[in-house]
Amino acid sequence: MADVLVIGAGLAGSLVALALADRGAAVELLDPGQGCSATNLSYGGVPWWAGAPGPMDQLMASAPAAWRHLEQRHGPLGWSPCSLRLHWSDAETEAAAAAGEVAFANSGLDQTLARVEALARRHLGADQVERLEASPASGGRRVLRLDYGRIDSRQLSLTLPQALERAGVRRRWGRCEPLQAGKLPASQVVLAAGAGCRALWPALPDRLRVSWAGVLQLDDGSLSRELLNTSALTQPNDILMPLFAQRQGLEQRADQIERPEWVVDAGLAPCGEGLLLGQTSLIRPGTACGASPQAASLELGLRQALGRIDPRLGQVPASFHQVPVSFSSSGSPLAGPVAGAAGLWLFAGLSSPFALAPGLAGVLAEALSGDPGALERLPGATEEANPGWD
Ligand SMILES: Cc1cc2nc3c(=O)[nH]c(=O)nc-3n(C[C@H](O)[C@H](O)[C@H](O)COP(=O)(O)OP(=O)(O)OC[C@H]3O[C@@H](n4cnc5c(N)ncnc54)[C@H](O)[C@@H]3O)c2cc1C
Numbered sequence: 001m002a003d004v005l006v007i008g009a010g011l012a013g014s015l016v017a018l019a020l021a022d023r024g025a026a027v028e029l030l031d032p033g034q035g036c037s038a039t040n041l042s043y044g045g046v047p048w049w050a051g052a053p054g055p056m057d058q059l060m061a062s063a064p065a066a067w068r069h070l071e072q073r074h075g076p077l078g079w080s081p082c083s084l085r086l087h088w089s090d091a092e093t094e095a096a097a098a099a100g101e102v103a104f105a106n107s108g109l110d111q112t113l114a115r116v117e118a119l120a121r122r123h124l125g126a127d128q129v130e131r132l133e134a135s136p137a138s139g140g141r142r143v144l145r146l147d148y149g150r151i152d153s154r155q156l157s158l159t160l161p162q163a164l165e166r167a168g169v170r171r172r173w174g175r176c177e178p179l180q181a182g183k184l185p186a187s188q189v190v191l192a193a194g195a196g197c198r199a200l201w202p203a204l205p206d207r208l209r210v211s212w213a214g215v216l217q218l219d220d221g222s223l224s225r226e227l228l229n230t231s232a233l234t235q236p237n238d239i240l241m242p243l244f245a246q247r248q249g250l251e252q253r254a255d256q257i258e259r260p261e262w263v264v265d266a267g268l269a270p271c272g273e274g275l276l277l278g279q280t281s282l283i284r285p286g287t288a289c290g291a292s293p294q295a296a297s298l299e300l301g302l303r304q305a306l307g308r309i310d311p312r313l314g315q316v317p318a319s320f321h322q323v324p325v326s327f328s329s330s331g332s333p334l335a336g337p338v339a340g341a342a343g344l345w346l347f348a349g350l351s352s353p354f355a356l357a358p359g360l361a362g363v364l365a366e367a368l369s370g371d372p373g374a375l376e377r378l379p380g381a382t383e384e385a386n387p388g389w390d
Contacts, residue, residue, distance in 0.1 A: 154272030
């Protein structure tokens, strides 16, 4: 197999580099290595049962086995089973419905619960999906608990570089300059630079978009343990998210927005000894990544939303970070050869990448090795490719 240059050492680039090395390719992985990638600030939730019916569903459902296989082969990467706790409060739902906020419409509560439970029950048993009663300690807030899995992003950031080195992937530190047609730096190049892909190759499909995620990072281990051990809503290894999460809706209407819009989804996830408390999502019109948004109002909005689920969370001594995240406005990931650029491949814009990337990286590596069957199983990197994935 030809040498492969992978640009970007986040989740997507690192997993495809490992998959390529496992198949005997000589792989170089290029990244500036400043540590502030979407992967490093991620909750790392693995929604393996949440794929839409179709080929994506099968790849996502295989994610727990794929992560366990990766750990057997490459050492610990931070995988653990956990629960996803989706929270809501009747009072908040009613107030939002009265204000006409579609995402919270009270009439949609029963349907939303039924839809999520039905999705999960395709793969989970009855005792793995449960509605928990509200208690006075939870301020009347209720929780739907579902079996889940997660990758601890702190552990991943520590162990993945070692795994790559042991697999023989050559690491190169630096920022790749924009690529030029006919002058690629290797015979095969994989663009896996997340929100940085378009700057490297502007002629990518419009559905490859960027959102800016904001999250509070709490590194104080003893405070994090205290918060988790005394929480009425969550347990120490679990991920807490709103039932009526708004990020996905914002991404779906990204192509229609005419000015910057942002939403807050109050929740938290363990991260090493500390916590990530998130998250804000901001999308601008157009496809450019742009500069980091002004932080003050976003941080305030996030702290207010966190404070409504637990007053202590709104006041944690945590630092606010923002990071650009690539997504696909159609929901279909971009993975495959880039049209009109022989040897150039794209791996970006994945929704639920912690569930999808392990399987998809393997298929992409097989396609790069010249397997035509694998090429057909990829969702594609162009607008036209493989409509069955949408
Ligand atoms: C708060 C938060 C919570 C999240 N929760 C979840 C979750 O629970 N489950 C889930 O599946 N997903 C979640 N996500 C999304 C997920 O983390 C990201 O979609 C995913 O990590 C993106 O991986 P990536 O490799 O595509 O991009 P990135 O992690 O952004 O990596 C891209 C890399 O490319 C490098 N790069 C950029 N430009 C260049 C260049 N010119 N040259 C060289 N290198 C370059 C960057 O330095 C970076 O290291 C969450 C994200 C956030 C922020």
